[in-house]
Amino acid sequence: MRIVRERPAATVGAVLLALFVLMAVFAQWLMPYDPHQQVGPVFGTPSTAHPLGLDDGGYDVLSLIIQGGRISMEVGFAATVVAIVLGGGVGILSGYFGGATDTVLMRITDYFLVIPDIPLMIIIAAVWGPSLGHIVLVIGMLLWTGTARVIRSQVKSVRERVYVQRARSLGASHTRIILRHVLPQVAPLLVANTVLTIAVAIFDETALAFLGLSDPTAITWGTMIEHAFDRTAVSAGAWWAVVPPGVAVSLVIMACSLLGQAIEDATNPRLRVAHLSIRGFRIRPVRPARAEA
Amino acid sequence: MHGSVYLARKVGLAAGTVFVAITLNFILFRAAPGDAVSNLSRVPHASPQLKEALRHEFGLDQSKWAQYLLYLKELAHGNLGISFADQQPVSHDLATALGNTVPMVLLGTVIAILFGVFTGTVAAWRRGGITDQVNTNVAIAFYSFPTQWLGLMLLILFAGVLPTSGMTDEFAIDPSWWAHLQDVLKHMILPSATMALTLYGEYTLIARSAMLETLSEDYILTARAKGLSNARIVRRHAFRNALLPTTTMVALSLGYVVGGAILIETVFSWPGIGRAVYQAVLQRDYPMLQGAFLVLTLSVVVFNLIADLLYFKLDPRVTE
Amino acid sequence: MSMLDVVDLEVWFDLPGGGELHAVQGVDLAVERGDRLGLVGESGCGKTTVMMAMMGLLPSNATVSGQVLLDGVDILAHGERSVRSHRWVDLAMVFQGAMNAFNPVQRIGRQIREPMELHRTASGAAARRRTNELLEMVGMPVSAADRYPHELSGGMRQRAALAMALACEPRVLFADEPTTALDVMVQAQILQQLGQLVDELGLALVLVTHDLPVVAAVCDRATVMYAGRIAEQATMDALFHDPRHPYTRLLFASTPDLYGEEPVVSIPGSPPRLDRPLTGCPFAARCPHAFDPCREQQPALATLAAGHLAACHLNTRAGVTA
Ligand SMILES: Nc1ncnc2c1ncn2[C@@H]1O[C@H](COP(=O)(O)OP(=O)(O)OP(=O)(O)O)[C@@H](O)[C@H]1O
Numbered sequence: 001m002r003i004v005r006e007r008p009a010a011t012v013g014a015v016l017l018a019l020f021v022l023m024a025v026f027a028q029w030l031m032p033y034d035p036h037q038q039v040g041p042v043f044g045t046p047s048t049a050h051p052l053g054l055d056d057g058g059y060d061v062l063s064l065i066i067q068g069g070r071i072s073m074e075v076g077f078a079a080t081v082v083a084i085v086l087g088g089g090v091g092i093l094s095g096y097f098g099g100a101t102d103t104v105l106m107r108i109t110d111y112f113l114v115i116p117d118i119p120l121m122i123i124i125a126a127v128w129g130p131s132l133g134h135i136v137l138v139i140g141m142l143l144w145t146g147t148a149r150v151i152r153s154q155v156k157s158v159r160e161r162v163y164v165q166r167a168r169s170l171g172a173s174h175t176r177i178i179l180r181h182v183l184p185q186v187a188p189l190l191v192a193n194t195v196l197t198i199a200v201a202i203f204d205e206t207a208l209a210f211l212g213l214s215d216p217t218a219i220t221w222g223t224m225i226e227h228a229f230d231r232t233a234v235s236a237g238a239w240w241a242v243v244p245p246g247v248a249v250s251l252v253i254m255a256c257s258l259l260g261q262a263i264e265d266a267t268n269p270r271l272r273v274a275h276l277s278i279r280g281f282r283i284r285p286v287r288p289a290r291a292e293a
Numbered sequence: 294m295h296g297s298v299y300l301a302r303k304v305g306l307a308a309g310t311v312f313v314a315i316t317l318n319f320i321l322f323r324a325a326p327g328d329a330v331s332n333l334s335r336v337p338h339a340s341p342q343l344k345e346a347l348r349h350e351f352g353l354d355q356s357k358w359a360q361y362l363l364y365l366k367e368l369a370h371g372n373l374g375i376s377f378a379d380q381q382p383v384s385h386d387l388a389t390a391l392g393n394t395v396p397m398v399l400l401g402t403v404i405a406i407l408f409g410v411f412t413g414t415v416a417a418w419r420r421g422g423i424t425d426q427v428n429t430n431v432a433i434a435f436y437s438f439p440t441q442w443l444g445l446m447l448l449i450l451f452a453g454v455l456p457t458s459g460m461t462d463e464f465a466i467d468p469s470w471w472a473h474l475q476d477v478l479k480h481m482i483l484p485s486a487t488m489a490l491t492l493y494g495e496y497t498l499i500a501r502s503a504m505l506e507t508l509s510e511d512y513i514l515t516a517r518a519k520g521l522s523n524a525r526i527v528r529r530h531a532f533r534n535a536l537l538p539t540t541t542m543v544a545l546s547l548g549y550v551v552g553g554a555i556l557i558e559t560v561f562s563w564p565g566i567g568r569a570v571y572q573a574v575l576q577r578d579y580p581m582l583q584g585a586f587l588v589l590t591l592s593v594v595v596f597n598l599i600a601d602l603l604y605f606k607l608d609p610r611v612t613e
Numbered sequence: 614m615s616m617l618d619v620v621d622l623e624v625w626f627d628l629p630g631g632g633e634l635h636a637v638q639g640v641d642l643a644v645e646r647g648d649r650l651g652l653v654g655e656s657g658c659g660k661t662t663v664m665m666a667m668m669g670l671l672p673s674n675a676t677v678s679g680q681v682l683l684d685g686v687d688i689l690a691h692g693e694r695s696v697r698s699h700r701w702v703d704l705a706m707v708f709q710g711a712m713n714a715f716n717p718v719q720r721i722g723r724q725i726r727e728p729m730e731l732h733r734t735a736s737g738a739a740a741r742r743r744t745n746e747l748l749e750m751v752g753m754p755v756s757a758a759d760r761y762p763h764e765l766s767g768g769m770r771q772r773a774a775l776a777m778a779l780a781c782e783p784r785v786l787f788a789d790e791p792t793t794a795l796d797v798m799v800q801a802q803i804l805q806q807l808g809q810l811v812d813e814l815g816l817a818l819v820l821v822t823h824d825l826p827v828v829a830a831v832c833d834r835a836t837v838m839y840a841g842r843i844a845e846q847a848t849m850d851a852l853f854h855d856p857r858h859p860y861t862r863l864l865f866a867s868t869p870d871l872y873g874e875e876p877v878v879s880i881p882g883s884p885p886r887l888d889r890p891l892t893g894c895p896f897a898a899r900c901p902h903a904f905d906p907c908r909e910q911q912p913a914l915a916t917l918a919a920g921h922l923a924a925c926h927l928n929t930r931a932g933v934t935a
């Protein structure tokens with residue numbers, strides 16, 4: 001991809017994200033120990049056998065990170081699918097059909113944009129009871145608003161372009177126009193939004209888990225941070241039980257942000273030329289032959 | 294003349310949002326499958342008398358529609374119900390908690406905005422240079438840290454140096470108001486710093502891209518052609534224009550601020566509304582949860598409205 | 614030596630994917646007090662780039678060589694540093710698409726006054742008086758000073774941009790497509806005003822456009838650019854009646870005359886890419902008269918008569934008229 005070549009930050013993001021995805025896919029083979037089994041002393045310090053030490057139950061932290069990454073990323077990706085389908089759908093319908101459809105959908109979007117996500121997620125998760133499936137749905141159902149808005153405005157401008165209008169006058173159905181003409185145009189933006197949404201979804205999972213709203217038996221990065229807080233890892237000075245899950249979450253979010261931002265920047269031509277920059281234009285010395293004239 | 298239309302629209306949106314939140318509250322707790330209140334067996338430690346009282350209070354023997362009207366009526370009188378946990382009116386508990394939350398959150402947020410706008414502006418101005426790279430990458434890092442985890446890190450780092458739990462020193466005997474204030478401020482440092490640090494990254498990125506967008510506008514070229522120095526162009530022309538999208542984005546991030554407050558107060562046991570939410574979740578104290586959600590939504594709506602007013606002041610074009 | 618001399622100006626742009634685009638290739642211009650010089654050519658031939666280079670306003674991906682001499686002093690010698698003190702007091706500009714030339718959150722008057730206060734040509738009440746004077750000069754009510762840009766129509770904004778450009782009584786006024794976005798009536802009014810002001814104030818005008826009737830109406834001399842080079846330079850009269858470069862002739866034929874009676878013929882083909890070296894005449898591929906030397910050797914800009922220059926091999930081949 002051209003974007004990756006032109007922006008080193010995007011490359012860093014893409015590589016990092018790919019590494020984490022590979023880690024999740026091959027978790028089975030990568031884990032040095034069974035993450036559900038006590039394999040050493042409680043809060044055992046990092047050693048060659050346990051590079052990241054042991055947690056409050058004597059579980060190997062490295063294995064937990066690998067297994068937790070798998071679940072956290074599954075939750076994050078699944079929630080993102082929900083959010084993008086919802087947000088992309090609303091955005092496309094709203095922008096493409098305009099009129100009353102647009103008004104109603106955008107009014108709803110506006111309300112949900114203002115209502116604070118995390119408290120609402122907390123309430124829904126609390127009422128439904130803790131389970132990973134619920135977490136996925138709750139996060140997905142609340143993360144679509146931004147995507148809907150961005151996609152809508154892009155679709156609106158695409159719709160005005162000639163060929164969509166021409167396609168319509170030739171009698172193409174709406175579904176066909178949306179799939180053949182509109183979707184390809186908004187695809188880069190949709191991809192950027194997907195990547196950025198994954199970051200937020202993973203972030204939200206850790207927040208809900210921290211408040212005890214995730215499945216208490218599942219190992220995720222979120223529950224690892226929660227356990228570290230609840231179960232005295234902090235007061236015991238066992239930093240190795242606290243630091244790794246946070247670093248892992250941060251790295252994934254960072255990877256998604258770098259990549260998403262780069263794609264978004266590349267699709268936004270307005271950010272390309274700044275009229276003001278520290279480095280001015282350069283001057284090449286005048287060619288001697290002409291300078292004397 | 295047109296300005297009043299803009300304001301009316303914004304107030305309408307705010308009122309609509311509050312109404313939607315109120316209705317969601319009802320649906321989630323009463324009407325949705327698996328709803329909380331009709332399923333009173335899930336209320337922990339409820340005596341038969343309490344259950345009866347609750348059934349009567351919520352009008353559970355009546356139709357959903359009648360329940361909704363009853364709920365709205367009670368709400369209009371400021372009645373948010375009785376907390377399952379401590380049998381106190383929810384509105385009373387929440388008022389105290391909100392009073393504790395606002396100063397801590399406000400301090401952190403204001404610092405984050407000032408600092409973030411400053412670093413974002415500098416980064417955009419020095420786009421591509423080393424200042425930009427460092428600023429942007431540090432901002433992305435802070436943006437990526439999970440709030441609760443950053444709180445825990447600060448807690449580990451500063452345990453013993455700064456108070457890490459609660460709002461006051463429980464063992465202080467009859468302190469003067471000055472000593473009390475100092476005590477509270479000291480307790481506030483870590484929670485507010487966590488708030489400021491988690492938001493700072495995001496605000497830097499927002500301010501940077503707003504500034505970059507502004508610097509690509511034609512009037513910046515005009516200003517250069519007029520002979521203005523770069524510093525003067527940024528001060529006189531770019532800054533205020535870049536502030537416009539920044540205001541909107543900051544307003545949109547308020548929901549995130551509220552979420553952050555819940556996590557931070559949980560980490561540092563700050564007796565605010567966020568901690569109230571956490572405890573209500575642990576105890577499945579639904580009236581408290583419902584009330585807290587409403588108060589949090591209301592505060593986000595109010596601050597959004599303030600942001601809209603600010604936008605109105607800053608941009609002469611909104612009267613169009 | 615003229616008031617403003619451009620000597621052998623070259624501009625390269627670094628391209629994002631690597632490589633360079635040679636946008637301006639050895640342009641010489643001379644502008645005297647009271648001159649009205651037109652700069653014409655198809656889109657992308659480097660007109661804007663030449664003007665931006667003269668004011669030192671090129672973006673950071675540009676590399677410049679050559680001299681821009683104001684009263685014999687090279688103002689580009691030290692880049693932005695040396696050119697800044699000349700901006701607006703000596704050289705002022707009305708930008709291409711000046712619709713967005715005003716800061717949307719400041720009143721018009723303040724933006725017109727800004728350069729006066731910056732360069733200390735007037736301040737306080739005097740600056741306000743001068744602002745009103747300028748607005749009247751361009752045919753606007755003085756109340757416009759208290760308006761925000763979005764409250765003015767496109768034509769009004771363009772006039773205001775003109776007023777702003779005249780704030781510090783510059784010696785040279787660059788106008789880059791000052792009327793393109795406007796409707797014909799307004800265009801005509803503004804152009805007429807422009808011509809009148811230039812006369813009254815005795816400043817030099819460099820007008821960039823690809824609209825030949827506009828140049829014909831306002832300028833007395835024009836430089837025709839093609840692919841970053843000067844193709845021909847002469848008085849308007851000579852360009853219309855005795856063009857010595859096939860491009861000039863086609864360009865004039867492709868433009869409907871002021872009364873719109875003749876059909877519009879556009880020149881077939883498109884200009885060469887500027888991001889790779891070129892042999893021969895850049896116009897050869899589209900030229901109906903091209904012959905062998907055109908594809909092998911770049912024609913030099915030759916003086917054919919007093920003030921009439923053209924770069925075409927046809928002029929140097931005995932017995933053939935261009
Ligand atoms: N910042 C830039 N970076 C790279 N290439 C540029 C840049 N600015 C201009 N160019 C290229 O330089 C050439 C000359 O552009 P310029 O804007 O001077 O043309 P112009 O004659 O003013 O055209 P128009 O009539 O469309 O305004 C074009 O090929 C253009 O693509």
Ligand SMILES: [Mg+2]
Binds near residue numbers: 660661662789
């Ligand atoms: Mg141009």
